[in-house]
Amino acid sequence: MIEKMHRWLEENEEKLRERGFHHDREGSFPTENFTALQEAGYPGITVPEKYGGMGASLTEFLKLQQRLASADGATALSFGWHAGMIKHVDTYDLWEGDLFEFLCREAVKKEALFNVAATERATGSPTRGGKPQTTAVKQKGKWVLNGRKAFTSMLPVLEYAAVTAVVEDTEEISQFFVPMNEEGISMEETWDSVAMRGTGSHDLVLENVKIPLQNRIVPKQQQVEPVTxxxxxxxxxxxxxxxxxxxxxxxxxxxxxxxxxxxxxxxxxxxxxxxxxxxxxxxxxxxxxxxxxxxxxxxxxxxxxxxxxxxxxxxxxxxxxxxxxxxxxxxxxxxxxxxxxxxxxxxxxxxxxxxxxxxxxxxxxxxxxxxxxxxxxxxx
CATH class of the missing domain: 1.20.140.10 (Butyryl-CoA Dehydrogenase, subunit A, domain 3)
Incomplete structure (x- = not known):
């Protein structure tokens, strides 16, 4: 399957490149590139084989990404967050419950795309340790999320996001698995960068977004710190x-x-x-x-x-x-x-x-x- 994906990228390289340049010039999102990659099964490259994916090793994943980036860097960088995060969660078995299996099967069967929504303008990069201003409150058997996330790559075509938020009662920072079709979710087109114009890294706005209690991502205890x-x-x-x-x-x-x-x-x-x-x-x-x-x-x-x-x-x-x-x-x-x-x-x-x-x-x-x-x- 990995070799088949390499052949597909080789055969479609020029189309990916042409569309990427067109959308870079227009400052628009290369939806056609993502649709083509979805139809080819690319969202499943790092999904474990037991869930129907290709189970790419780290090296195999990187070589595919290098090939894709040589055609269109913006498309490759965006897809890298999806495939890379799935690889990371699988490698360390990070999530409790059934959410990861659900995500994997959605990525394979429905070509669903996923990203982490963590960055906020007031906090800067999450790697610097800023505390998110997005909040999560438990109300009437649901989590209610309010906030805004910046630089949410691939936002125009995302189906799911892991949104970081502060749980108001405990002040804990947690992630929540949020379907992008929930009421109260909107996209504000703020991405005006002169570089990587086609990543669609707009602001994700959450206004009283209600999700099930089981959609809080509970990390499993690790014997050693996961390395990215x-x-x-x-x-x-x-x-x-x-x-x-x-x-x-x-x-x-x-x-x-x-x-x-x-x-x-x-x-x-x-x-x-x-x-x-x-x-x-x-x-x-x-x-x-x-x-x-x-x-x-x-x-x-x-x-x-x-x-x-x-x-x-x-x-x-x-x-x-x-x-x-x-x-x-x-x-x-x-x-x-x-x-x-x-x-x-x-x-x-x-x-x-x-x-x-x-x-x-x-x-x-x-x-x-x-x-x-x-x-x-x-x-x-």
Whole structure:
């Protein structure tokens, strides 16, 4: 099934790319891309096989995401939250009760899409520890939710969301499984970013939304802290975007022949140097991403708990190297890379969005500094 999905992406790559560029230019949501992926069964890639899904390993998931991102980064990043979170919940068996099985079967049978709605403008990124202002109150046998969530990627086509809220009686922070067709749910189209324009990351508004009591997501007790290996979908996405820029520049350099040259510009020394640098950066990114994914898959839960800095370093490295790759591709292509019709100007905008996905560069460097201070290189 995974190989079939790769073949489908290869066969449909150009259509995904064309629609992605159209919607990027229009500032609209690429519904057609999501519909096509749903019809192909993509929402089930990380759903466990026992629930009818493909049960992709972490490495298989990342390779699919890289391939999708090389066609349309916004579509890939959005789908990554859905498939990645399902992978995470399954890996650690995080949820009590039947909600996860229900979600998985909906993703397979109805191609339902899911995301976590956690970010709020007043609190900033959830990774910084801000307390949500969204509230949950128990009334007449129901949970009643009120609040607003920002940056809810894929919101125009979401069927379900895990909404974080504060339970008013206890001040606990909890997640609630919310169907997007409930009364009181609306979308405010606030997403006006110049990067990743097609993610549909609008505001989710909840006004007296009533859900069953059993829709509170109760986390299972864990012997070790769950580690978010699934977040490698973020660097996988930016690797795909950088790869697309590299491919474009390489093709351009081997086909463009100004009348001042006998051959193509790929034979000019400074262009050759940039192509070599692109190849080196690409190999560094791919090697680090998939080496780490393999380490994570082979590791025990206890060993994974010590991999936080490794995972963070991958995101930092791949994103920043990817930005450099797009810059090199634009230098090879020249001023035409700034044309609105040229794909490189979109890759330039989209890949910079990676700087603002978790974990942030400053947090990664601080984490690595802590580890460096503890390192013992020489015995006394």
């Amino acid at each position: 290996g699934w977040l490698l979908h973020i660097p996988a996405c930016y690797l795909g975007i950088a790869e697309a820029a590299f491919d474009y520049a390489a093709h351009f350099s081997t086909t463009y022949s100004p009348n001042s040259l006998d051959g193509t510009i790929s034979e000019v020394s400074h262009v050759r140097r940039k192509l070599g640098e692109l190849e080196l950066l690409y190999r560094q990114n791919e090697g680090m991403l998939y080496y780490t994914a393999d380490l994570w898959e082979r590791a025990s839960p206890e060993e994974r708990s010590g991999m936080k800095s490794q995972l963070a370093a991958v995101k930092h490295t791949v994103t920043n190297n990817g930005i450099e790759m797009v810059d090199l591709a634009m230098r090879i292509t020249g001023a035409r890379s700034l044309s609105a019709d040229n794909p490189l100007q979109r890759y330039y905008r989209d890949i910079r969005a990676g700087l603002h996905n978790p974990p942030m560069d400053d947090a990664v460097i601080a984490m690595l500094a802590d580890e460096a201070a503890k390192r013992k290189r020489f015995s006394e």
